[in-house]
Amino acid sequence: MGDEDWEAEIIKPHMSSYVPVFEKDRYSSGANGDTFNRTPASSSDAGESNKRENTTTVGSFGAGKGFGNRDFSNKFEEGDTSGFWRESNNDCEDNQTRNRGFSRRGDSKYEQDEGTQRTGGLFGSRRPALSGAGNGDTYQSRSCSGSGRGGYKGLNEEVITDSGKNTWKSEAEGGEGGDVQGPKVTYIPPPPPEDEDSIFAHYQTGINFDKYDNILVEVSGHDAPPAILTFEEANLCQTLNNNIAKAGYTKLTPVQKYSIPIILAGRDLMACAQTGSGKTAAFLLPILAHMMRDGITASRFKELQEPECIIVAPTRELINQIYLEARKFSFGTCVRAVVIYGGTQLGHSIRQIVQGCNILCATPGRLMDIISKEKIGLRQVKYLVLDEADRMLDMGFGPEMKKLISCPGMPSKEQRQTLMFSATFPEEIQKLAGEFLKSKYLFVAVGQVGGACRDVQQTILQVGQYSKREKLVEILRNIGDERTMVFVETKKKADFIATFLCQEKISTTSIHGDREQREREQALGDFRCGKCPVLVATSVAARGLDIENVQHVINFDLPSAIDEYVHRIGRTGRCGNTGRAVSFFDPESDSHLAQPLVKVLSDAQQDVPAWLEEIAFSTYVPGFSGSTRGSVFASVDTRKNYQGKSTLNAAGFSSSQAPNPVDDESWD
Numbered sequence: 260m261g262d263e264d265w266e267a268e269i270i271k272p273h274m275s276s277y278v279p280v281f282e283k284d285r286y287s288s289g290a291n292g293d294t295f296n297r298t299p300a301s302s303s304d305a306g307e308s309n310k311r312e313n314t315t316t317v318g319s320f321g322a323g324k325g326f327g328n329r330d331f332s333n334k335f336e337e338g339d340t341s342g343f344w345r346e347s348n349n350d351c352e353d354n355q356t357r358n359r360g361f362s363r364r365g366d367s368k369y370e371q372d373e374g375t376q377r378t379g380g381l382f383g384s385r386r387p388a389l390s391g392a393g394n395g396d397t398y399q400s401r402s403c404s405g406s407g408r409g410g411y412k413g414l415n416e417e418v419i420t421d422s423g424k425n426t427w428k429s430e431a432e433g434g435e436g437g438d439v440q441g442p443k444v445t446y447i448p449p450p451p452p453e454d455e456d457s458i459f460a461h462y463q464t465g466i467n468f469d470k471y472d473n474i475l476v477e478v479s480g481h482d483a484p485p486a487i488l489t490f491e492e493a494n495l496c497q498t499l500n501n502n503i504a505k506a507g508y509t510k511l512t513p514v515q516k517y518s519i520p521i522i523l524a525g526r527d528l529m530a531c532a533q534t535g536s537g538k539t540a541a542f543l544l545p546i547l548a549h550m551m552r553d554g555i556t557a558s559r560f561k562e563l564q565e566p567e568c569i570i571v572a573p574t575r576e577l578i579n580q581i582y583l584e585a586r587k588f589s590f591g592t593c594v595r596a597v598v599i600y601g602g603t604q605l606g607h608s609i610r611q612i613v614q615g616c617n618i619l620c621a622t623p624g625r626l627m628d629i630i631s632k633e634k635i636g637l638r639q640v641k642y643l644v645l646d647e648a649d650r651m652l653d654m655g656f657g658p659e660m661k662k663l664i665s666c667p668g669m670p671s672k673e674q675r676q677t678l679m680f681s682a683t684f685p686e687e688i689q690k691l692a693g694e695f696l697k698s699k700y701l702f703v704a705v706g707q708v709g710g711a712c713r714d715v716q717q718t719i720l721q722v723g724q725y726s727k728r729e730k731l732v733e734i735l736r737n738i739g740d741e742r743t744m745v746f747v748e749t750k751k752k753a754d755f756i757a758t759f760l761c762q763e764k765i766s767t768t769s770i771h772g773d774r775e776q777r778e779r780e781q782a783l784g785d786f787r788c789g790k791c792p793v794l795v796a797t798s799v800a801a802r803g804l805d806i807e808n809v810q811h812v813i814n815f816d817l818p819s820a821i822d823e824y825v826h827r828i829g830r831t832g833r834c835g836n837t838g839r840a841v842s843f844f845d846p847e848s849d850s851h852l853a854q855p856l857v858k859v860l861s862d863a864q865q866d867v868p869a870w871l872e873e874i875a876f877s878t879y880v881p882g883f884s885g886s887t888r889g890s891v892f893a894s895v896d897t898r899k900n901y902q903g904k905s906t907l908n909a910a911g912f913s914s915s916q917a918p919n920p921v922d923d924e925s926w927d
């Protein structure tokens with residue numbers, strides 16, 4: 260291919276003649292152009308296949324899904340059909356990043372992304388989703404709520420809004436044959452394996468696991484209980500200890516040392532720790548311990564279930580992962596964890612719930628759906644966990660979270676324990692969190708708040724837009740079969756790059772919000788098992804995913820906000836293992852990131868290229884605090900007047916015995 264001409268390549272009707280591995284095996288019955296249309300329609304798949312019939316598939320890579328719909332409607336709305344780059348902004352899946360928070364561009368075209376479509380109605384709709392001003396076109400039909408996907412469409416999560424209908428209600432209706440037109444979502448995810456070996460399957464901690472002990476930990480707030488140094492000190496019940504051992508955990512990570520006693524003491528907590536350092540177990544173990552101590556009884560079949568714990572996370576794949584961890588640690592107890600998320604049949608979610616539910620793991624849209632259907636009552640909620648809490652509280656999900664805590668029956672913050680975890684906590688989000696937390700919550704910062712994991716070797720390459728593909732192929736060929744995640748900024752480009760790599764005979768799959776849930780799960784499965792060692796992803800896969808052996812992350816496009824960068828590169832270098840991240844920095848579009856990147860790199864003791872420093876210097880923003888939209892680098896708890904702050908290293912010693920923290924001053 261010559262110079263980048265995305266538009267021409269993407270809309271070419273003949274597209275590629277190469278069928279990507281995962282599609283070929285799964286769907287193709289021959290020609291690639293209609294790969295998806297040929298999906299065999301089992302009876303339970305009727306809705307899905309209808310959907311596909313409504314879809315004009317342009318290419319072999321599920322391209323029709325990503326390429327056609329949003330793209331077209333964006334154009335339609337803007338009356339502009341020219342230029343990929345302009346479109347790609349509209350198509351930006353990561354508009355969660357662009358739109359959320361505090362530097363929103365305020366440009367209506369950005370509101371067409373999934374992230375904004377997903378919020379609507381009851382939760383404080385920013386605007387109806389796509390206009391639905393029907394033009395009868397099949398592309399349009401896919402992008403309009405109700406007519407295309409019948410009940411979900413999400414950046415990270417389901418949700419479809421039908422001309423301003425509230426998000427979760429329309430999902431319920433669309434998903435379960437209510438009054439919203441369009442096919443039902445019929446996907447029922449396959450149940451996870453039930454054998455003990457699969458439940459406790461885990462990967463090894465890496466050579467740097469013990470170095471976690473040297474990380475400085477800062478606890479702020481009143482009367483923080485002391486850290487524990489071993490699992491034994493947590494005094495958990497035997498079954499939990501057995502499960503911890505079977506999971507291969509012998510030593511606590513810093514966030515676990517501090518969070519477990521805090522949660523056991525009944526305190527509210529906001530915890531910030533680097534990616535891959537065990538935050539999930541840090542909240543699951545003490546919650547389970549409490550439940551066991553309280554003598555929880557097995558929940559039985561009931562039409563209305565009243566879970567003791569609700570865990571929310573922004574993406575379907577992540578919440579599923581958290582559920583699997585909850586299932587693992589509750590193995591052999593009477594605690595029943597259930598997971599529900601969008602893009603799956605609502606009836607399936609309900610059937611899971613009515614069988615009994617102590618811990619409900621849910622994405623926000625599906626959760627609100629189920630609450631509205633009166634399948635879940637909130638009166639018994641003792642623990643509310645927001646994983647990726649900064650994301651859960653930003654403009655994308657914040658309104659839904661607010662709605663959740665003000666739902667009838669939800670115990671007030673004084674009556675429940677609220678726990679928030681993330682690797683990044685912009686200052687503004689910390690302030691918003693106050694609404695959810697008791698005023699005396701504790702704040703645990705492991706290392707630099709918002710800092711990158713030091714086990715990831717970061718390289719920034721200056722690569723112009725037109726050279727990126729060539730560079731990508733060069734790097735991937737050098738990498739060989741090692742598992743690599745390639746992040747791009749738009750769904751359209753994810754399809755495009757994945758197709759391109761397949762043409763280059765590099766086994767690749769892709770995950771993004773325009774793919775059907777079954778395809779997303781298949782893609783992740785193919786990547787996990789190594790069938791496709793390259794996964795091209797949008798930011799939907801940036802947070803939380805814990806996949807063994809991901810050795811490389813490539814930012815084909817840099818994200819627009821630095822916190823997203825930190826999460827993306829955190830898909831490698833997990834749990835003491837090492838990893839590499841290579842990012843293509845295009846001075847044309849990425850200069851605004853130069854300053855925060857320099858900071859992230861230097862904080863993580865990485866080499867900072869001189870050219871990047873120069874760009875950072877030339878784009879110097881006085882008062883910069885680490886992000887284009889606020890401070891990701893709040894070095895501490897942003898509550899100003901707390902007392903009792905103590906800085907300790909992860910082994911529990913005071914900071915006077917530990918190396919000085921990285922100086923943060925020059926950036927303020």
Ligand SMILES: Nc1ncnc2c1ncn2[C@@H]1O[C@H](COP(=O)(O)OP(=O)(O)OP(=O)(O)O)[C@@H](O)[C@H]1O
Pocket residue numbers: 461462464507508509510511512515532533534535536537538539540681682802803804805829833834
């Ligand atoms: N104490 C421990 N010993 C061994 N392995 C652990 C321990 N704690 C967590 N792990 C493993 O480390 C991996 C990363 O944990 P987890 O996914 O909870 O990280 P995280 O901090 O939530 O990351 P992210 O910020 O990306 O969401 C998981 O595979 C988990 O099972």
